[in-house]
Amino acid sequence: MAKAGSWPECGVIAAEGGAASAVWGECKGSGAKPYLAAAHLDGDKGPAYKCSCPSRKIPCKHVLALLALWSQGTVADREDRPEWVATWLAGRVARQERASGAAAPAPVDPEKAAATLRARERSVTAGLEELRLWLHDQVDGGLAEVPKLGYDHWDRMAKRLVDAKAGGAASLVTQLPQTGGRGGGENGDRWPDRLLERLGMLHLLVDGYLAVAAAESDPGPADAQDATGSSGDTLARTRLRSRAVLRARVGISTRTEEVLAEGERVRDTWRVLGHRDSLTPDGMRSRRQWLRGSATGRYALSLTFARPTQTPDSPFRTGTEADGELAFHPDGRRAVRTGSMTERPAPPPPGGTVDQALDSYAEALAEDPWLEAWPVVLENAVPARSDGWHLADPTGASLPMDSAELWRLLAVTGGRPATVAAEWSPATGLTPMTVWDADGKAVTL
Secondary structure (H helix, E strand, O other): OOOOOOOEEEEEEEEOOEEEEEEEEEOOOOOOEEEEEEEEOOOOOEEEEEEOOOOOOOOOHHHHHHHHHOOOOOOEEEEOOOOHHHHHHHHHHHHHHHEEEEEOOOEEEEEHHHHHHHHHHHHHHHHHHHHHHHHHHHHOOOOOHHHHHHHHHHHHHHHHHHHHHHHHHHHHHHHHOOOOOOOOOOOOOHHHHHHHHHHHHHHHHHHHHHHHHHHHOOOHHHHHHHHHHOOHHHHHHHHHHHHHHHHHHHHHOOOHHHHHHHHHHEEEEEEEEEEEEEEOOOOOOOEEEEEEEOOOOOEEEEEEEEEEOOOOOOOOOOOOEEEEEEEEOOOOOEEEEEOOEEEOOOOOOOOOOOOHHHHHHHHHHOOOOOOOOOEEEEHHHHHHOOOOEEEEOOOOOOOEOOHHHHHHHHHHOOOOEEEEEEEEOOOOEEEEEEEEOOOOEEOOO
């Protein structure tokens, strides 16, 4: 691929000082259309990459091959550039200007935006119908052959979902236990259970999304009656939130601009409980920051992303509280700040027992069955050892704990009771995020 013959069209866009501003190329692939690859080298926040291939790696192999050719001096400067390159670079410049406040966002054409959304929904629906057939094939064929299947067996389906713009569903496919017991860990002896469970959750997602899509395209008498009846705001809100969860899980995201313009706004004093970092399936770094409203008791998730070599932004500082307004995404959980907020140090947040934490998790799970983790705050919690490490409350109830943070927790508390904010997941256990020491100071774990 890193051969000049594979790139019938390529060029370097020079900056004003003579250095390279961008490199672009069109690579011959197995299909009729070439892969369109480009690298923006002097962007405001470092290099950026683009490619039309279905790979989720950034940069992909096509961009790397193009950069290899450029470093060898085999890509020449060109004055002309294809329209797709000009559009991409212009979009990046516009976004940088908006981020710096130098330019107002371009007005959105409502009709064009609606048409784009409808086209994407049709594409996602087609992709999920194919996924449903694929899921049936996996179960009909049994799991005995799974250990013999290679990575390509799963990756092909994930790539087709990416092509269908259902990136969320593609991500769930890549998280299936694929090696059939090889590699230990989640893929150990219980891999058939885990695989069947995740196949089932994928099937639930597919059926749920397609059922909602069908109901919206052809509302029946019952739906119409419910829509015009007086069954209550709660039922309507629950339906809207469930619909939003389904769309978000399959990969139809909501832009921050839309959330700020139309999202539910909640004013409160928001306690910052802590954060956890993780990697997305495509290698990006993500940061989940959890907040809880002092008056409403409502949880809010601030989600930020960064390139693999960068640290995601933290809009809030752990151990503080912020007075102000948050705008919530349609799923009712993810939120963004709407403006400046007054921040100050805060005492430990009110906590609860293990039973109360599990009740909160159950309520959240009812709205989003694909929930990966949920924040809990345990009061007077102590580490305890019984068939592995647990975090126990004063009633004696406990939850299994991810021991990776155990020693830092013990170093801060000395084993004494403390308030601990953590993420709970039945799959991985309790992962502490923050502990408040004897002086009430928050310590990030």
